[in-house]
Amino acid sequence: MTDTISVREGLFRETNDGPTLLAGRCAQCARTVFPATERCLECGDDSIESVELGAEGELLCATVVHMGNGRFDAGHSVGYVRMPHDIRVFSQITTSGEQPLPSGTPMRLEIAPLWREGEQDVLAYRFVPTTTKEADDA
Amino acid sequence: MREVFVIGTGQSDFGKTPERSAAQLGREAALEAIEDAGIRPADLQGVFSSRVFDAMVTSQSIMKDIGVARIEMVNVENACSGGATAVRSLYKDVAAGFIDIGIAIGVESMTTSPVAGKLIPPDKDDLDGQMGLTMPVLFALQARRLMETHGATPEDFAQVSVKAHDFGALNPRAQYRKRFTVEEVLGSRMIADPITLLQCCPNTDGAAAVVLASAEVAQRYSDLPIRIAGSALVSGEQDFRRPDVTSMPAGQRAAQLAYEQAGVSPSDVDVVELHDAFASEEIVHYEDLGLCERGEGVDLLRSGATSLGGRIPVNPSGGLLSLGHPLAASGVRTIADITNQLRGRAGDVQVPDARVGLAQMLGGVVNGMDVAAASVHVLTR
Ligand SMILES: [Zn+2]
Numbered sequence: 157m158t159d160t161i162s163v164r165e166g167l168f169r170e171t172n173d174g175p176t177l178l179a180g181r182c183a184q185c186a187r188t189v190f191p192a193t194e195r196c197l198e199c200g201d202d203s204i205e206s207v208e209l210g211a212e213g214e215l216l217c218a219t220v221v222h223m224g225n226g227r228f229d230a231g232h233s234v235g236y237v238r239m240p241h242d243i244r245v246f247s248q249i250t251t252s253g254e255q256p257l258p259s260g261t262p263m264r265l266e267i268a269p270l271w272r273e274g275e276q277d278v279l280a281y282r283f284v285p286t287t288t289k290e291a292d293d294a
Numbered sequence: 295m296r297e298v299f300v301i302g303t304g305q306s307d308f309g310k311t312p313e314r315s316a317a318q319l320g321r322e323a324a325l326e327a328i329e330d331a332g333i334r335p336a337d338l339q340g341v342f343s344s345r346v347f348d349a350m351v352t353s354q355s356i357m358k359d360i361g362v363a364r365i366e367m368v369n370v371e372n373a374c375s376g377g378a379t380a381v382r383s384l385y386k387d388v389a390a391g392f393i394d395i396g397i398a399i400g401v402e403s404m405t406t407s408p409v410a411g412k413l414i415p416p417d418k419d420d421l422d423g424q425m426g427l428t429m430p431v432l433f434a435l436q437a438r439r440l441m442e443t444h445g446a447t448p449e450d451f452a453q454v455s456v457k458a459h460d461f462g463a464l465n466p467r468a469q470y471r472k473r474f475t476v477e478e479v480l481g482s483r484m485i486a487d488p489i490t491l492l493q494c495c496p497n498t499d500g501a502a503a504v505v506l507a508s509a510e511v512a513q514r515y516s517d518l519p520i521r522i523a524g525s526a527l528v529s530g531e532q533d534f535r536r537p538d539v540t541s542m543p544a545g546q547r548a549a550q551l552a553y554e555q556a557g558v559s560p561s562d563v564d565v566v567e568l569h570d571a572f573a574s575e576e577i578v579h580y581e582d583l584g585l586c587e588r589g590e591g592v593d594l595l596r597s598g599a600t601s602l603g604g605r606i607p608v609n610p611s612g613g614l615l616s617l618g619h620p621l622a623a624s625g626v627r628t629i630a631d632i633t634n635q636l637r638g639r640a641g642d643v644q645v646p647d648a649r650v651g652l653a654q655m656l657g658g659v660v661n662g663m664d665v666a667a668a669s670v671h672v673l674t675r
Binding site for chain 1: 425
């Protein structure tokens, strides 16, 4: 059995409806940020509640990185994904496309082991384009 | 607050020189600036130095072999803005009257640093960094957005690099003194789409220094002291307050503060040196510095206005792209280059009759912020 660890606690969760990212929402001023902080970055209040962002997002922009960095191989894709509450998430993107996916591509969250540290798989989040056709055409 | 003037500039050759220590590089730049100012080392009353990697008592390491000791020396770090931070710190000490004359030095030996030949690694608690957000990736994503919102093309980005190398070929201090065509830049190895290798600044060893003085001291030593009319250093802010990745709000705020203090408007500026670690970001800085309206950065580049002979030449030194980027040195080097432009001694890259110049430097990416630090200095003749 392989041990798994999370890249960081409290970033995501599996639910009956699938995976979700977890943001922090300030009970005082409603500012919502990802990843959640202990105190509100807007007003300083410490009453932060956990908010599910869900699994659906829209691509803001993406690039294909042609250099490996020891963790991700050459040819991997990354980008910014827009999520509810005006949150922009930087993420690895799973696509077979050689060209960066276009802005506006609908994306779905996936929780997966993204790299290994020692004997452990590191669980983190990534996004997949929801229409494979778009990925192939891009 | 007193007026503050640059009365001396110095720079080492920029390049890959692992056989030379950081202190040696710093000493070369410092001695040149001291000689240029026409002072004796013993006249200095304060020293501010900046170095990012393996930094410890950099000021003292450099100055001890120049015969300067005993006086107040400070060592600062602010990533690529470290050099500009050293200059601003010295500026404040002279302006406030703590001292009348001092030197600011930026130095880096990238080839002997722990990151030699590697990407700068992310901090342990930098989530985006752990997930693969490196510097080239950050700027590639910005460039992709510029293509979608600004109508920029890969050829535009390549043109920034062509321009930088055209200038760098004329600068005896540049690491790469070689011209390239748009086709050659686009044909070099793809790093992160659309950024190719020849659109990335090289890692470089080098140092730069400036001597600053009060008006009284400046008059005594210098025929043409250059006034620091505006000086600003700000930190970035939380990325969620940044609506658009095609702007770097910290750079914009630093510019506004420096213009305000100097009492000049962007249209008064004759020459600019700025942070072009990646070619595409130069277009963003045009807009953040107010050299054109928001959204018109690509048009400004295409018009030729930012080339030599244009309305507002940008990076006539060759910029980080051809000069190379010894991290903490670059913020001092840009201020030295602008000073030399205003003193009319920029050689083959002189902007005719330049009277107002601007030096900008950005530094550092922290998880969840736009940039860590941004600095702008406005200098006048
Ligand atoms: Zn709040």
